[in-house]
Amino acid sequence: MTPEESHFTTDEAIRLDVFLTQSLGQTRNQITQLIEQNCVTVDGKATAKSGLKLKPSQNVHIRFPEQKSTPALKVDFEVEVLFEDNDILVINKPSSLTVHPAPSVKEATLVDWLKHKGIALSTLSGEERHGIVHRLDRGTSGAMVIAKNNEAHEALSLQLQDKTMGRFYLAVITPPLKEVSTIIDRPIGRSAHNRLKMAISETGKNAKTEFRKLLPSNDESEELIACKLYTGRTHQIRVHLESISRHIMGDHLYGTSAKSDKMERILLHAYNLYFTHPTTKERVSFTAPLASVMEDYLQKHFDSKELHELIDPVRIERLFSTESL
Structure with a gap:
């Protein structure tokens, strides 16, 4: 079987390994292995330097080695x-x-x-x-x-x-946000104190999230919010909320150890996803129904009459204006 190939063109000055990490969605280690295996050329010339500084409009060609198939583990769930x-x-x-x-x-x-x-x-x-x-x-x-x-x-x-692919999330947080709209644009990197966590780090990768108020809980101690990602860093929403002393209910890694938070899962849901279809070139949008645990929690702790009107996907998308980009 012929190995797969792919081509990209740079639009800015950037390191080769960083560019391919962003373009392919792989880890930096995987990209380094591809480069060291002589699978990458820049403007037709092979390179083994992960840190090669690329210039705008350079052509990067990746020739992937054949992948060895591994057997799937037994699956006892549906999606x-x-x-x-x-x-x-x-x-x-x-x-x-x-x-x-x-x-x-x-x-x-x-x-x-x-x-x-x-x-x-x-x-x-x-x-x-x-x-x-x-x-x-x-x-x-x-x-x-x-x-x-x-x-x-x-x-x-x-x-x-x-950033022409967009993602909107729903989350239940405590305490409520102060402002109707909150934008956090702070870099994220691995936490120096807990390797399981990410943290705000001036040496980390740029990260931007916008949060919008949707509905306070019945006792006003919690709040349903909508979140838009402008970047896609690990734990981005959770880290940015932690940076303003908020946490998502059920998040026992970034949240508090309050006895009142007995949720078995984090109340964070990727609610809506839109992008341009790769073949038809039409804009498509998909909404993922809430899981029963999150739906039940919202019905119990929030005004159900307002809830479903407020989480209409079209309404949520309109909340996030292009002025905040």
Whole structure:
């Protein structure tokens, strides 16, 4: 089988490994391995330097080595499919499901489920991330798009990079936000105090999130908010909320240890996802229904009459004006 190939053109001065990490959605270590295996050329010339400084308009060509197939683990769960065609699969990821295999992950993942379904997937980012264009944290539920071929994967990855793919989240936080709209634009890196956490770090990667008030809880101690990601850093929403002394209910890593927070899952849901379809070039939008745990919590602690009107996907998208970009 001929190894897969991909092409990208730079639009700014940037390190080679950083550029490919952003373009392919792989880890820096995986990109370094590709470069060291002589799989990458810049303007037709092979390079083994991960830190090579690229200039605008340079052409980067990646020739991927053949991937060895690994057997899927046994799967005892189902995943809701929101949409599927020859190019993409949009799903509603359940909470507690890890997206892709890793040495520390022992249970079946979303990738294992995809393999059991016999779905043809992109291999652009390697065996362990079959077709995964973007990820959600294990505890976060909601909308995800999967690429079923390399052309779709590349097109969607570019939309992530140029921010034409949009994601809106719903979260229940405490205490409520002070302002109707709160924008946090602060870099995020690995925490120096807890390797399981990320933190605000001046040496980290740029990260920007906007938060909007939706509805206070019946006792006004909590609040349902909408969140928009302008970047996609690990734990971004949780870290930015922690930076203003807010936390998501059920988040026992970044939240408090308050006895009142007995949630078994974090109340964070990737509610709406929009992008340009890689083949039809039409703008498409998908809304992932809330899981029963989050739906029940909202019905119990919030005004149910207002709730569903306020979380209308069209209304939420209109809340986030282009003026905040």
